[in-house]
Amino acid sequence: DIQMTQSPSSLSASVGDRVTITCRASQSISSYLNWYQHKPGRAPKLLIYAASRLQSGVPSRFSGDGSGTDFTLTINNLQPEDSATYSCQQSHSTPVTFGPGTRLEIK
Amino acid sequence: EVQLVETGGGLIQPGGSLTLSCVASGFTVSSNFMSWVRQAPGKGLEWVSIIYSGGYTSYADSVKGRFTISRDNSKNTLYLQMNGLRAEDTAMYYCAKEYGSSSVFDSWGQGTLVTVSS
Numbered sequence A: 001d002i003q004m005t006q007s008p009s010s011l012s013a014s015v016g017d018r019v020t021i022t023c024r025a026s027q028s029i030s031s032y033l034n035w036y037q038h039k040p041g042r043a044p045k046l047l048i049y050a051a052s053r054l055q056s057g058v059p060s061r062f063s064g065d066g067s068g069t070d071f072t073l074t075i076n077n078l079q080p081e082d083s084a085t086y087s088c089q090q091s092h093s094t095p096v097t098f099g100p101g102t103r104l105e106i107k
Numbered sequence B: 001e002v003q004l005v006e007t008g009g010g011l012i013q014p015g016g017s018l019t020l021s022c023v024a025s026g027f028t029v030s031s032n033f034m035s036w037v038r039q040a041p042g043k044g045l046e047w048v049s050i051i052y053s054g055g056y057t058s059y060a061d062s063v064k065g066r067f068t069i070s071r072d073n074s075k076n077t078l079y080l081q082m083n084g085l086r087a088e089d090t091a092m093y094y095c096a097k098e099y100g101s102s103s104v105f106d107s108w109g110q111g112t113l114v115t116v117s118s
Helices: none
Strands: A004-007 A010-013 A019-025 A033-038 A045-049 A062-067 A070-075 A084-090 A102-106 B003-007 B010-012 B018-025 B034-039 B045-051 B057-059 B067-072 B077-082 B091-098 B105-108 B112-116
Touching: A004 A084, A010 A019, A019 A033, A019 A084, A019 A102, A033 A062, A045 A062, A045 B105, A070 A084, B003 B091, B003 B105, B018 B034, B018 B091, B018 B112, B034 B067, B034 B077, B034 B105, B045 B067, B045 B077, B045 B091, B057 B067, B077 B091
Parallel strands: A010 A102, B010 B112
Antiparallel strands: A004 A019, A019 A070, A033 A045, A033 A084, A062 A070, A084 A102, B003 B018, B018 B077, B034 B045, B034 B091, B045 B057, B067 B077, B091 B105, B091 B112
């Protein structure tokens, strides 16, 4: 199975800041990398698919980049509602696997 | 609007059985690839099982032989029957719809909590 890691495991930032979360795959997954946002008691939400494609309805302050083994999720102009856990997922090989998540706190 | 609503979670003793349901609206379950994904306390998301539109099923090694995924087309509902439950099965269980056959989950339910404890 492909192992996914994320860094940092948690971070705190202020409204208006820009933050970057990193995801790394244990082997090359081309651009088969997706990002999800999840909040307690809520359905997880697809943000980015195929490494850099913004899911319909997701604000343009979210962006993704990378290919191969290293990927980033960047959130510009942080908003209070961005407080959540962000997880990456590889869709290159079965079984699909997820990163451990990055918890983002808005100060 | 696509909506997924899971039910059936609860507190169950080790070795017990539980069946989770996921009622879908806004799309047809049988025409899509549907998965169960879980998140144990303090852990990341873990894919559990999938049922393909053709009816073929697949499972994570951690649940193979104990869990069964199925669907009722007349009720547009996905199920996960869980037998031989273990403490390590304690998690929030989500049903999720794939976008085509991409292994990208474009719709999720809000989850149902399963706690395995004596």
